[in-house]
Amino acid sequence: MTETIAQTQAMNLHLRSGKEALHILKDINFTIGRGEVVSIVGPSGSGKTSMLMVMGGLERASDGLVSVGGAALGGLNEDDLADMRRNNIGILFQNFHLIPSMTALENVSLALDIAFDDLPLNQIRARAKAALAEVGLAAREDHLPSALSGGEQQRVGLARAIVTRPKLLLADEPTGNLDQETAKSAIDLLFNLARANGMAVLLITHDNSLAQRADRQMRMDRGELSELTAVPA
Numbered sequence: 252m253t254e255t256i257a258q259t260q261a262m263n264l265h266l267r268s269g270k271e272a273l274h275i276l277k278d279i280n281f282t283i284g285r286g287e288v289v290s291i292v293g294p295s296g297s298g299k300t301s302m303l304m305v306m307g308g309l310e311r312a313s314d315g316l317v318s319v320g321g322a323a324l325g326g327l328n329e330d331d332l333a334d335m336r337r338n339n340i341g342i343l344f345q346n347f348h349l350i351p352s353m354t355a356l357e358n359v360s361l362a363l364d365i366a367f368d369d370l371p372l373n374q375i376r377a378r379a380k381a382a383l384a385e386v387g388l389a390a391r392e393d394h395l396p397s398a399l400s401g402g403e404q405q406r407v408g409l410a411r412a413i414v415t416r417p418k419l420l421l422a423d424e425p426t427g428n429l430d431q432e433t434a435k436s437a438i439d440l441l442f443n444l445a446r447a448n449g450m451a452v453l454l455i456t457h458d459n460s461l462a463q464r465a466d467r468q469m470r471m472d473r474g475e476l477s478e479l480t481a482v483p484a
């Protein structure tokens with residue numbers, strides 16, 4: 252049995268919109284193991300991003316258990332939650348979210364600097380350079396995001412997400428802004444890095460062909476998460 256990296260048990264998320272109480276995530280029981288890639292598909296507004304926010308410690312569940320790297324998030328105060336996030340979790344966004352005034356190397360270095368405040372500068376640079384090399388961007392490390400293509404920016408985003416060696420990588424529509432071919436090579440890279448580093452990956456996507464490449468496929472529908480089983484041919 253593989254090591255459990257993250258899980259939820261009987262987890263619910265309620266949010267309030269004006270006077271209306273919304274039940275966004277409903278009784279979610281989910282487990283992801285070391286090195287496992289799990290995809291979640293589902294209609295717009297069904298709760299996929301909310302699930303990712305809860306798993307990433309960016310949104311607190313209303314009830315039930317959420318644990319990442321063996322720590323129950325509900326029992327952590329804000330500082331400990333932030334530490335847990337920085338040390339265990341990487342996030343890859345659809346819009347890359349790079350800092351426009353910083354070079355590729357500075358963007359990746361910043362994530363490390365924030366995660367480990369006592370890491371010497373020369374080690375930060377060396378590790379950030381190595382992460383950029385891993386995504387094939389060693390030659391572009393001094394470029395600003397505006398001088399990089401969409402695919403390259405997403406690779407910088409990937410280098411930034413993995414530079415801290417997170418146990419769990421959360422990816423929200425990571426190829427949504429890329430053309431098909433660039434998207435495919437970005438995902439090949441993501442999967443290869445995840446497998447090489449034993450990272451668990453939770454991938455949200457609208458793209459069925461992408462979802463099918465995961466080890467396990469799940470579907471979110473009106474806040475309910477279910478396992479998708481392969482339909483026999």
Ligand SMILES: Nc1ncnc2c1ncn2[C@@H]1O[C@H](COP(=O)(O)OP(=O)(O)OP(=O)(O)O)[C@@H](O)[C@H]1O
Pocket residue numbers: 266267268273275293294295296297298299300301302471
């Ligand atoms: N902060 C919030 N306050 C109130 N409602 C919210 C909040 N965040 C999300 N919602 C609602 O929760 C529901 C789920 O949203 P979520 O973004 O998780 O869906 P999604 O499946 O990721 O959608 P998409 O595929 O369009 O990104 C939606 O009805 C949304 O309007």
